């Protein structure tokens with residue numbers, strides 16, 4: 001299906017508002033045309049009556065056309081106002097719909113498929129591209145539909161008075177409404193596509209630079225990065241200049257054609273007057289209405305232009321949304337049952353596009369309530385276990401079960417109900433300590449929050465801060481030290497109190513004493529049936545677990561208890 005057909009399907013729920021908006025837009029334009037049409041006639045007829053002596057003046061009924069002029073003026077204002085309200089409301093609703101639709105499709109792809117995209121690019125697609133797709137009704141469909149309907153009416157009405165003037169009007173409207181906008185769009189197509197691609201790259205670059213500004217400075221690359229962005233900006237500006245020049249030229253040409261057509265219509269009407277087939281009062285009426293008719297084709301070059309942008313934006317959004325999720329969604333989602341034992345049998349797992357198996361012939365059994373340390377060299381496959389458990393990635397060989405349910409029949413939401421993770425690459429949210437704790441457990445009382453902070457050895461720090469739980473931690477927790485941030489993540493997990501807790505290097509960045517206090521408090525506070533899987537390179541931490549499993553080249557080996 002083409003991007004436009006797919007957009008047409010998405011736009012269906014707002015078709016009633018679209019239709020009302022179109023009717024109002026047509027009313028406003030017709031009222032504008034009627035206003036100039038009637039005013040032109042009224043002025044000329046009044047002047048002729050004025051020159052015709054007292055009998056003609058008395059015979060001339062000024063009131064009826066004056067009422068008509070007021071009617072058209074009022075309808076024009078009201079219809080334009082209501083049209084703005086209805087069409088903008090429809091547009092905002094449509095944008096919301098496009099965003100909700102794309103989010104629904106993107107969510108199952110996280111994080112494996114989305115990890116292959118640049119975050120700035122994703123942000124741009126999700127914000128600007130969906131915004132542009134949402135403009136398709138207001139900025140493209142509405143002007144085209146309104147122009148088509150109004151032009152037919154204008155030409156028909158003009159034809160009732162002068163066939164030749166109607167022909168001139170029809171030809172000029174066709175030229176300004178289709179040929180000039182099409183030619184402009186064709187000439188600027190390359191620049192339009194370039195802008196889309198370059199903006200795409202620039203936004204992704206900008207996001208990366210903002211996130212890694214410190215690292216760029218450490219590497220002494222800040223100036224070259226600045227220059228790189230400035231160059232991209234220059235390219236985009238040059239493309240924009242070209243488009244604006246073409247659009248300005250098209251507008252000029254349309255104005256010239258509109259004026260020439262009004263002059264030609266006046267000349268033809270004058271000829272008809274001399275031939276006795278048209279009254280003198282109709283001459284300015286046709287000239288003025290000829291000018292008014294061009295109002296509806298004015299926005300069309302910009303509409304053609306935007307059509308190109310919408311096509312590019314829709315293609316980009318659909319391209320991301322159509323990617324199949326890395327892990328197929330189970331037809332029927334199962335729920336693990338007690339006891340929540342984890343069992344891998346001859347498991348083989350390879351990351352997409354990777355040459356090597358991250359896990360191979362892996363056998364592992366962890367019973368609920370056990371405290372197990374996972375040790376082993378870097379790259380052995382320890383963190384891969386988390387990716388598998390949360391169904392971020394799929395396994396290709398062997399079997400895996402959790403709580404007597406095949407892992408292929410569960411999804412991340414189900415697993416998150418049973419497992420809490422303190423990951424190596426954790427993320428804290430902008431805002432306060434309280435907000436971050438509430439995200440983990442929206443129903444947590446203040447007392448429970450303090451207890452979780454106590455266990456995570458962060459209560460002393462929080463108490464010492466004047467704002468306490470409302471202490472702001474900055475974007476990603478930048479106002480906290482690495483160790484404090486990690487302990488806040490531990491507090492989040494404690495607050496959730498899941499049946500399983502996976503700690504990936506929980507004490508990294510902590511001094512020996514805090515490390516001991518943290519682990520002791522954690523082990524003492526957790527209910528005995530809580531399973532702990534602790535991934536660590538630290539022998540002291542591994543020694544606190546019931547048993548140690550060594551991970552080597554994607555296989556699990558029992559290594560007994562640490563001394």
Ligand SMILES: Nc1ncnc2c1ncn2[C@@H]1O[C@H](COP(=O)(O)OP(=O)(O)OP(=O)(O)O)[C@@H](O)[C@H]1O
Nearest residue numbers: 351352354358376377378379380381382383384385
């Ligand atoms: N997203 C990914 N795509 C492709 N390969 C990956 C991905 N993540 C990990 N790998 C590969 O899988 C293997 C196991 O990685 P994993 O992260 O599980 O190691 P680890 O034991 O946790 O290492 P560390 O102790 O350094 O965290 C490595 O060879 C790694 O290169």
